[in-house]
Structures are given as structure tokens and as C-alpha cells.
Amino acid sequence: xxxxxxxxxxxxxxxxxxxxxxxxxxxxxxxLSQQIRNLERxxxxxxFNRSARGVALxxxxxxxxxxxxxxxxxxERAKDSAKGxxxxxxxxxxxxxxxxxxxxxxxxxxxxxGIEYPGIKVFIGRIQPDRFLRHLRRANWISLLxxxxxxxxxxxxxxxxxxxxxVRNRCIxxx
Amino acid sequence: xxxxxxxxxxxxxxxxxxxxxxxxxxxxxxxLSQQIRNLERxxxxxxFNRSARGVALxxxxxxxxxxxxxxxxxxERAKDSAKGxxxxxxxxxxxxxxxxxxxxxxxxxxxxxGIEYPGIKVFIGRIQPDRFLRHLRRANWISLLxxxxxxxxxxxxxxxxxxxxxVRNRCIxxx
DNA sequence: TAACGTTACGTAGTTCGTAATTATG
DNA sequence: CATAATTACGAACTACGTAACGTTA
Numbered sequence: 001x002x003x004x005x006x007x008x009x010x011x012x013x014x015x016x017x018x019x020x021x022x023x024x025x026x027x028x029x030x031x032l033s034q035q036i037r038n039l040e041r042x043x044x045x046x047x048f049n050r051s052a053r054g055v056a057l058x059x060x061x062x063x064x065x066x067x068x069x070x071x072x073x074x075x076e077r078a079k080d081s082a083k084g085x086x087x088x089x090x091x092x093x094x095x096x097x098x099x100x101x102x103x104x105x106x107x108x109x110x111x112x113x114g115i116e117y118p119g120i121k122v123f124i125g126r127i128q129p130d131r132f133l134r135h136l137r138r139a140n141w142i143s144l145l146x147x148x149x150x151x152x153x154x155x156x157x158x159x160x161x162x163x164x165x166x167v168r169n170r171c172i173x174x175x
Numbered sequence: 176x177x178x179x180x181x182x183x184x185x186x187x188x189x190x191x192x193x194x195x196x197x198x199x200x201x202x203x204x205x206x207l208s209q210q211i212r213n214l215e216r217x218x219x220x221x222x223f224n225r226s227a228r229g230v231a232l233x234x235x236x237x238x239x240x241x242x243x244x245x246x247x248x249x250x251e252r253a254k255d256s257a258k259g260x261x262x263x264x265x266x267x268x269x270x271x272x273x274x275x276x277x278x279x280x281x282x283x284x285x286x287x288x289g290i291e292y293p294g295i296k297v298f299i300g301r302i303q304p305d306r307f308l309r310h311l312r313r314a315n316w317i318s319l320l321x322x323x324x325x326x327x328x329x330x331x332x333x334x335x336x337x338x339x340x341x342v343r344n345r346c347i348x349x350x
Numbered sequence: 351t352a353a354c355g356t357t358a359c360g361t362a363g364t365t366c367g368t369a370a371t372t373a374t375g
Numbered sequence: 376c377a378t379a380a381t382t383a384c385g386a387a388c389t390a391c392g393t394a395a396c397g398t399t400a
Contacts, residue, residue, distance in 0.1 A: 001254060003178065004365090019379060028366065028368080029380080030367075030380085033380060033382095034382095035365085037381090050373095050379085050380060051373095051374075051379085052373065052379055053378080054379070061257075064253060067257070070249050070253065071246060071250045074242065074249045077242055078239060078241075078242025078243055078245065078246050081239065081241075082222070082235050194354060202391075203391065205355085205358095205392075205393085206390065209357095225354085225356090226354085226355090226398090226399070227353065227354055227355080228353080230354090
């Protein structure tokens with residue numbers, strides 16, 4: 001049983017019509033038909049009676065409909081509760097880093113950063129070693145410096161210096 | 176988000192260890208790692224902190240764990256209710272239970288039972304603690320005994336003992 | 351260095367869409 | 376015969392397993 005099947009089922013049950021449900025779900029009608037069939041096969045119960053005018057829930061289908069809606073609602077709640085927990089930082093930043101860093105550590109660092117701060121879009125710029133410190137002082141850059149296993153980030157949407165530590169592959173951002 | 180991911184997540188969260196969870200789930204460990212990662216990516220939240228000793232739920236992970244379990248339980252109930260409808264059990268039964276049970280657990284249990292077995296009418300009787308075991312032996316009663324978090328039902332329309340387990344608000348009836 | 355998690359990549363199984371077919375009022 | 380559902384089949388996608396790698400106590 002899959003979420004997709006539950007969503008398909010619920011839509012079909014509401015419209016009592018595979019063709020229209022397929023349109024609303026933006027899926028081909030045979031694909032929808034197949035998924036409903038798979039669901040029925042797994043449950044071992046026929047959920048709809050088919051006819052040339054459309055479909056209609058069986059008694060078992062009516063019972064299942066209640067549970068399907070509850071399940072989908074519960075899943076949405078779970079998802080939202082986790083999402084709502086994430087760090088509310090939003091914005092975009094540009095990261096300036098030495099070429100050597102860009103080619104070695106940066107990809108993984110950004111991947112980790114991206115998981116921790118999904119609301120922040122990151123752009124990458126490359127800077128020369130001799131200009132590195134100068135760039136660090138420019139407030140409209142996020143500059144990135146690796147020293148002693150620690151990353152210092154100067155970000156531009158607030159005049160503030162953040163420290164980005166990598167501890168056990170986890171990225172911790174502190175002000 | 177898929178049911179498989181929720182089941183994987185719950186198992187990992189319980190064991191705090193990807194390798195052992197993979198064994199129990201009978202799936203290769205990298206596959207499990209990948210699914211957890213996909214889930215985290217979709218939610219936009221890191222669910223586990225990784226280390227060389229295993230994994231540990233983040234705060235967001237703890238929140239999501241609750242919702243994931245609820246969702247899985249609800250899905251199982253939906254599935255069973257549809258399946259149970261196939262289970263054409265019909266009839267009426269009388270449930271005998273201690274007054275304390277009648278006033279506390281019984282309402283929810285009967286509600287769940289009613290969804291699972293819509294064809295069965297239930298009547299409630301109250302019995303005294305000192306007569307409880309005697310009633311249990313009478314074949315024309317459904318008697319209900321709570322012990323070790325498990326409900327045993329002795330039902331009368333077949334000479335058979337069913338076991339009714341409540342696992343996370345879900346009612347499982349086994350013979 | 352042992353235990354554990356991640357990355358890389360080829361394979362197998364699933365879902366989808368298009369087109370043809372069947373069924374019914 | 377018009378409307379709606381099913382079957383057939385090839386293409387695209389995704390999860391999986393194996394193997395190699397990275398990390399930390």
C-alpha cells in the first residue's frame with residue numbers, strides 16, 4: 001500500500017469516475033485504473049463497483065475511505081510538524097572560497113549546510129588567495145574560511161558573524 | 176514521502192543504528208541510508224545526528240517519530256478495516272468486563288472493534304471481580320480480560336479463543 | 351583499527367503514457 | 376454508438392545490492 005494509491009483512491013471515491021479523477025490527478029487514466037486494481041488486490045477486497053457510467057464505492061470501499069482519509073491527514077500532520085521544526089532562516093547567500101576549497105571540501109559542506117538550512121539558497125564564487133582577507137571584510141559577501149576545522153561565515157543579510165562548525169558531519173551554525 | 180520510508184525511519188529511530196536496522200528490515204544498509212536521506216531531504220529537516228557509534232534523533236526527528244508511528248498505525252487500521260470487511264463475521268456478542276474496564280478502556284476498544292467488525296453487534300455486561308474467572312469459563316459469554324496490556328476475548332458463537340491486542344490504539348484480532 | 355555511515359554505479363522491478371480493446375446503457 | 380473502464384507494451388524512473396570510501400572513537 002502506498003500513499004499514492006491512497007490519494008488516487010480518495011480522489012476516485014469523491015468523483016465516482018476514473019476518467020475525471022485521472023484528469024484532476026494529472027495522470028493517465030489507465031495508470032489510475034491499474035493502481036486502484038493493485039490496491040484492491042493487496043487488500044483482497046473490491047473497493048468499487050464498475051459500470052459504464054463510472055464507479056461506485058462498495059461497502060468495504062466506504063469503510064476504507066474513512067481510514068484512507070485519516071491516514072493521509074495524519075501523514076500531512078507528521079510532515080508539517082517536522083518541517084515546522086526546521087530553522088526558520090531564509091534568504092540567499094553567496095559563498096566565496098579559495099579554489100582549492102571549492103574543489104575539495106565545499107561540495108560536501110554545502111550539501112550538509114543545505115540539509116540543515118533548506119531555506120537558504122547558496123551561490124558560489126571563487127576568490128584568489130591574495131584577495132581572500134580583503135573579501136572577508138566586504139559585507140556583501142558570505143566568505144568562507146577554513147581553519148582549525150572550523151568555518152567562519154560572514155553573511156550579508158545581517159551584519160553579523162556566524163560560526164559554522166562541523167561536528168560529526170553535522171553543521172552547527174552559531175552567531 | 177512513502178510508507179517504506181516511514182517504516183525504515185521508525186526502525187532506525189528505535190535502534191539508533193543503521194546497520195542493525197538494515198538487518199532487521201532485511202535491506203542493505205546503504206539502501207536504508209539512502210532512504211533516510213531522501214526522507215530528510217523531502218522534509219527539509221535533519222532527523223538524525225550521525226556518528227561513528229550510530230545515530231541519534233534530532234529534536235525534529237523526535238517530533239516526526241510520533242507522527243510517523245501514528246501514520247503507520249492509521250494505515251494498518253485502514254487496511255485491516257477493509258480486509259476485515261471481507262471477513263464476513265456476523266452475529267451478536269455479549270462482552271463481560273470489570274466495571275473499571277467498562278469505564279476506562281472499553282469505549283475506545285469497542286469503537287475500534289466496531290470498525291473492524293461492522294457485522295457484529297456488541298452488548299455489554301458488567302461483572303464483579305470475584306466472579307470474573309467464573310464468568311470467563313461460561314461459553315455463552317464474550318469475556319474480556321486485561322492482562323499484560325493484552326485483551327483476551329473468549330467468544331461464544333464459535334468455540335474458539337481470540338486474542339485482541341491493542342498496539343498504539345490499533346486493535347488486532349488474532350485467533 | 352574496528353565499527354559505522356556514505357558515495358558510486360549497475361541491475362531489476364514499478365509506474366507511467368499511448369494505443370488498442372472490451373463492455374454497457 | 377458514445378462513454379467509460381481494461382489490457383498491452385515500451386520508456387522512464389527508482390530502490391536495491393555490491394563494492395569502495397570516509398569518519399570517528
